[in-house]
């Protein structure tokens with residue numbers, strides 16, 4: 001049994017990442033990924049409405065050739081600006097380049113929709129997310145104190161980041 005798990009994990013890590021538009025049958029997995037990533041998880045109905053919204057670009061991260069989503073990115077587009085509403089990678093898959101593949105291709109899709117500026121809010125203490133955004137050239141343009149309610153009852157400040165797309 002262990003060898004089966006080990007072999008599966010080994011194969012999984014060697015597969016390339018694919019990033020595709022989200023489908024209706026991805027919703028259940030997106031709810032689970034969102035719920036494990038944020039203090040207030042979104043319901044299936046909330047995610048379903050976002051994915052169906054024509055102003056929202058919804059991307060899903062998968063291992064190429066495997067169907068289950070391993071992450072997602074959702075952005076709302078208004079004219080030539082987009083706001084990243086949420087981005088997350090399944091806990092067991094973090095730190096293996098998935099976030100980078102997902103955000104890179106998500107930004108590409110936004111650019112394809114005529115977006116020139118992307119904004120987002122991120123917890124100032126969220127080191128992995130800040131590293132990811134920094135790698136793509138996002139810059140801090142503002143700060144919102146006591147913005148996030150954390151699971152332990154404290155509140156965290158948000159950094160507002162922006163990126164101009166070429």
Ligand SMILES: CC(C)(COP(=O)(O)OP(=O)(O)OC[C@H]1O[C@@H](n2cnc3c(N)ncnc32)[C@H](O)[C@@H]1OP(=O)(O)O)[C@@H](O)C(=O)NCCC(=O)NCCS
Pocket residue numbers: 037038086087088089090093094095096097098099100101121122123126127128129131132135
């Ligand atoms: C943020 C998140 C999407 C990154 O996904 P990921 O698959 O782990 O990202 P990658 O493996 O591509 O790594 C991206 C960067 O984060 C860094 N990183 C990943 N895990 C890290 C950790 N635990 N601590 C510090 N840095 C970390 C990587 O080194 C990399 O930085 P680099 O480009 O300078 O090398 C993921 O951590 C996540 O889902 N977090 C929970 C949800 C969340 O916080 N979303 C952001 C809300 S604004």
